[in-house]
Amino acid sequence: MISNRLLETxxxxxxxxxxxxxxxxxxxxxxGTAMSSITYHFGGKEGLYLATAEHIAAQVRERAGPILDQxxxxxxxxxxxxxxxxxxxxxxxxxxxxxxxxxxWSRFIIREQQCPTEAFERLYExxxxxxxxTLIRLLGIARPDFDDRQIRGTAVxxxxxAMVLRAGRAAICRVLGRKDLDAESAQLLxxxxxxxxxxxxxxxxx
Amino acid sequence: MISNRLLETxxxxxxxxxxxxxxxxxxxxxxGTAMSSITYHFGGKEGLYLATAEHIAAQVRERAGPILDQxxxxxxxxxxxxxxxxxxxxxxxxxxxxxxxxxxWSRFIIREQQCPTEAFERLYExxxxxxxxTLIRLLGIARPDFDDRQIRGTAVxxxxxAMVLRAGRAAICRVLGRKDLDAESAQLLxxxxxxxxxxxxxxxxx
DNA sequence: GTCTATACTACGATAGAC
DNA sequence: GTCTATCGTAGTATAGAC
Numbered sequence: 143m144i145s146n147r148l149l150e151t152x153x154x155x156x157x158x159x160x161x162x163x164x165x166x167x168x169x170x171x172x173x174g175t176a177m178s179s180i181t182y183h184f185g186g187k188e189g190l191y192l193a194t195a196e197h198i199a200a201q202v203r204e205r206a207g208p209i210l211d212q213x214x215x216x217x218x219x220x221x222x223x224x225x226x227x228x229x230x231x232x233x234x235x236x237x238x239x240x241x242x243x244x245x246x247w248s249r250f251i252i253r254e255q256q257c258p259t260e261a262f263e264r265l266y267e268x269x270x271x272x273x274x275x276t277l278i279r280l281l282g283i284a285r286p287d288f289d290d291r292q293i294r295g296t297a298v299x300x301x302x303x304a305m306v307l308r309a310g311r312a313a314i315c316r317v318l319g320r321k322d323l324d325a326e327s328a329q330l331l332x333x334x335x336x337x338x339x340x341x342x343x344x345x346x347x348x
Numbered sequence: 349m350i351s352n353r354l355l356e357t358x359x360x361x362x363x364x365x366x367x368x369x370x371x372x373x374x375x376x377x378x379x380g381t382a383m384s385s386i387t388y389h390f391g392g393k394e395g396l397y398l399a400t401a402e403h404i405a406a407q408v409r410e411r412a413g414p415i416l417d418q419x420x421x422x423x424x425x426x427x428x429x430x431x432x433x434x435x436x437x438x439x440x441x442x443x444x445x446x447x448x449x450x451x452x453w454s455r456f457i458i459r460e461q462q463c464p465t466e467a468f469e470r471l472y473e474x475x476x477x478x479x480x481x482t483l484i485r486l487l488g489i490a491r492p493d494f495d496d497r498q499i500r501g502t503a504v505x506x507x508x509x510a511m512v513l514r515a516g517r518a519a520i521c522r523v524l525g526r527k528d529l530d531a532e533s534a535q536l537l538x539x540x541x542x543x544x545x546x547x548x549x550x551x552x553x554x
Numbered sequence: 555g556t557c558t559a560t561a562c563t564a565c566g567a568t569a570g571a572c
Numbered sequence: 573g574t575c576t577a578t579c580g581t582a583g584t585a586t587a588g589a590c
Contacts, residue, residue: 333501
């Protein structure tokens with residue numbers, strides 16, 4: 143399917159060079175087709191861009207869905223269960239941030255976070271909202287002493303610790319003294335995230 | 349000074365549209381000069397890009413310097429002092445991430461983290477390395493039970509909680525149900541970050 | 555130092571053959 | 573559906589006037 147090849151190539155080009163920097167000619171050439179195919183399939187450059195956002199959302203959904211389904215299927219009544227599930231979700235998210243295939247997606251997503259367009263809407267509604275809702279629901283049970291605002295503020299911090307694994311990747315490599323994140327570094331970062339999250343979640347209400 | 353106006357305009361254009369997406373013509377026009385001024389002052393588009401990175405590093409250094417100087421001037425011997433200083437540095441960093449003026453810089457920096465070029469080198473050596481070193485030094489005192497790797501892994505998490513305030517801004521606004529981060533939201537996020545960090549730092553060694 | 559003028563390349567959109 | 577050809581616009585670099 144040529145339209146799928148175009149989308150895959152577009153993920154890389156838009157992610158690395160941005161909307162204005164990417165060239166439809168180049169995307170088409172690298173996909174082994176003519177530029178006018180983009181017009182035919184997506185109506186133009188902007189249509190391809192929006193379709194790329196939805197393509198990414200669908201792939202992230204596919205990867206994150208099972209674990210979220212598992213959480214939704216579990217009846218969570220006590221702090222311990224909520225904490226354990228929350229750690230699982232966070233670790234799954236960290237694993238996603240550390241897996242090589244998400245590098246291409248995250249470049250696109252992080253770009254959209256800085257200068258949101260209609261594409262961010264598709265990303266958020268397509269997958270991010272569900273992740274956020276799950277985090278917030280579990281956090282409300284794990285920290286019954288928090289009001290809704292505190293829950294959301296804390297969720298941002300937990301989320302940030304996983305997101306930085308992609309958003310701050312270049313700096314992390316420097317700090318760890320590695321050229322890339324090898325398996326040992328990945329394990330260290332996941333363990334640290336788990337320990338940090340556990341400390342945050344199990345803090346005794348004052 | 350026309351070269352300074354060019355740099356200021358370049359921060360916005362490169363940050364919002366990326367290296368390839370930005371136009372030297374437009375940058376020059378918005379700076380009130382001719383495009384060939386860029387050639388004269390910076391040798392071309394790429395020279396302007398690298399100079400922009402150094403310009404940003406210098407401005408961040410100016411903002412973060414005083415607080416780092418204060419830490420370096422303090423003799424830190426016990427966990428309590430290290431913890432308090434660490435919380436101060438983190439809150440200062442969060443304040444920076446929340447202040448409007450850093451929006452322009454952070455777009456550029458986050459872009460460089462995704463696809464690092466020579467410009468990232470200038471950013472890291474220009475300001476990031478010193479922040480990281482300070483965080484790691486304090487963390488080593490606040491958590492004497494950690495080895496060097498654990499310190500660095502934990503520092504990434506602490507850093508991430510502040511960085512997400514910029515890198516994940518669009519998503520945070522959704523989660524908090526705001527169009528922008530108002531003063532009340534900013535205060536909430538800083539308080540949550542402080543509470544999270546405190547939980548992480550004061551965890552009893554097992 | 556800053557400008558105008560120009561050379562050359564690449565862009566996105568579109569029309570029309572097949 | 574996919575291609576080629578072409579149009580108008582905009583990109584960077586550079587030479588040379590002032």
